Amino acid sequence: MKSVIVVGAGIWGTSLALRLAETGWQVTLVEQHKPGHVRQSSAGETRLLRCSHGSDDWYARLAWQAREGWLRLSERAGEELYIEAGMVWFARTPDGWEHASAQVLKNLDIGCEVLDPSDGGRFFPEFRGDDLSFLLWEPSAGVLRARRATQVTAALAKDAGVRLVRGRATPVPGDGTRYRSAVEIDGETHHADRVVWACGAWLPRLFDGLPITVTKQDTLHFAVPSAWSLPETPAWVDHGASAYGHGDVDGTGMKATSDAEGPPYEPEHGSRAVDPDSVEQARGYLRRRFPGLADAPVLFSQVCQYALTPDAEWLLTEISPGVWVLGGDSGHGFKHGPAWAGYVAGVLDGAYEPEPRFGDHPRTPSRGLRTSGQTW
Numbered sequence: 001m002k003s004v005i006v007v008g009a010g011i012w013g014t015s016l017a018l019r020l021a022e023t024g025w026q027v028t029l030v031e032q033h034k035p036g037h038v039r040q041s042s043a044g045e046t047r048l049l050r051c052s053h054g055s056d057d058w059y060a061r062l063a064w065q066a067r068e069g070w071l072r073l074s075e076r077a078g079e080e081l082y083i084e085a086g087m088v089w090f091a092r093t094p095d096g097w098e099h100a101s102a103q104v105l106k107n108l109d110i111g112c113e114v115l116d117p118s119d120g121g122r123f124f125p126e127f128r129g130d131d132l133s134f135l136l137w138e139p140s141a142g143v144l145r146a147r148r149a150t151q152v153t154a155a156l157a158k159d160a161g162v163r164l165v166r167g168r169a170t171p172v173p174g175d176g177t178r179y180r181s182a183v184e185i186d187g188e189t190h191h192a193d194r195v196v197w198a199c200g201a202w203l204p205r206l207f208d209g210l211p212i213t214v215t216k217q218d219t220l221h222f223a224v225p226s227a228w229s230l231p232e233t234p235a236w237v238d239h240g241a242s243a244y245g246h247g248d249v250d251g252t253g254m255k256a257t258s259d260a261e262g263p264p265y266e267p268e269h270g271s272r273a274v275d276p277d278s279v280e281q282a283r284g285y286l287r288r289r290f291p292g293l294a295d296a297p298v299l300f301s302q303v304c305q306y307a308l309t310p311d312a313e314w315l316l317t318e319i320s321p322g323v324w325v326l327g328g329d330s331g332h333g334f335k336h337g338p339a340w341a342g343y344v345a346g347v348l349d350g351a352y353e354p355e356p357r358f359g360d361h362p363r364t365p366s367r368g369l370r371t372s373g374q375t376w
């Protein structure tokens, strides 16, 4: 039986552990805290799922497969991990990112509809769209209950035979290779056929020279009247303004927040208090788009971190024989969890080589895959 140690029980590590255990691998999953702990990126209360990725169709296909994965996982878990409330994209120009997205979705037969800004009232109790060129409605998009989904995936992995070990793993230097296919925890060395370091924002501390920058991201949810709840009020993204959000889920309030990169951040000890400027930014956006919510009080906030690569493409690279780094999610990796795990499992099985886009090579800065067209 092939063996693997996966380090990191965020959504990427837990999804991979589950997938490998279900396809015949002996899996150990190592986590320094607990699956769903609040420092990990996967512990955001909610995450958006969308197939639109501008002109890129690789991630659009992956997101569509992942959507099916989330629906299946919800059925297995007996709870709604994915709320398919749809998403409205606010397009500022007729031929920009949203136009390219619509073309790709149409080519892939993924439902979408181009609407006039005056149709905004169909989706929001109050809407100002006089600065917009059109709306792109993506009905199969929606919102994941992210933290819960991470815990559920970890529990399913355990049921599938994954051994969950609590501890902080460190790489083991090799003889003649950079690293051995092993990890060290509390002075003890554990070997496996493969080791996968799925450590999110902690990766740059573990391995020198990775093309990953870690930034602090403040997330805000506002107290709103009940009409602003999911699924009636769907998810929304203003790519040109790097702003996104969704209607209230489970009483946590309406999310309205920025996808623009925050300041450099250290995920283990960095402050988890949101910056007052982030509140003002979000409020400024609400004032412009949903004016009646401009004075809504902050109900809930979270600090999270992005592990950004310059081009927002992920990193899946073998740094020594059998030793893989899986990271650089760039703030858009959650939704893909189940489908991405299937892809990575194929690479570990030797069924195919990873796409060159995931390699550790010089990268050209681009934000095209993120929901961040510019800063506020």
Ligand SMILES: Cc1cc2nc3c(=O)[nH]c(=O)nc-3n(C[C@H](O)[C@H](O)[C@H](O)COP(=O)(O)OP(=O)(O)OC[C@H]3O[C@@H](n4cnc5c(N)ncnc54)[C@H](O)[C@@H]3O)c2cc1C
Binding pocket: 007, 008, 009, 010, 011, 012, 013, 030, 031, 032, 033, 039, 040, 041, 042, 043, 044, 046, 047, 048, 049, 167, 168, 169, 170, 198, 199, 200, 201, 202, 203, 206, 217, 218, 219, 304, 305, 306, 327, 329, 330, 331, 332, 333, 334, 335, 336
């Ligand atoms: C504010 C914000 C909004 C986002 N919005 C979206 C969205 O709408 N849609 C979307 O698809 N994605 C979104 N993302 C991105 C998404 O959350 C991430 O892509 C995803 O959670 C990454 O998961 P991960 O498993 O790689 O990392 P993490 O969830 O951070 O997990 C890494 C784990 O590794 C563990 N670890 C690290 N080092 C060690 C060690 N040495 N030993 C043991 N354990 C270790 C950590 O404790 C941690 O639990 C957003 C991210 C943020 C911050």
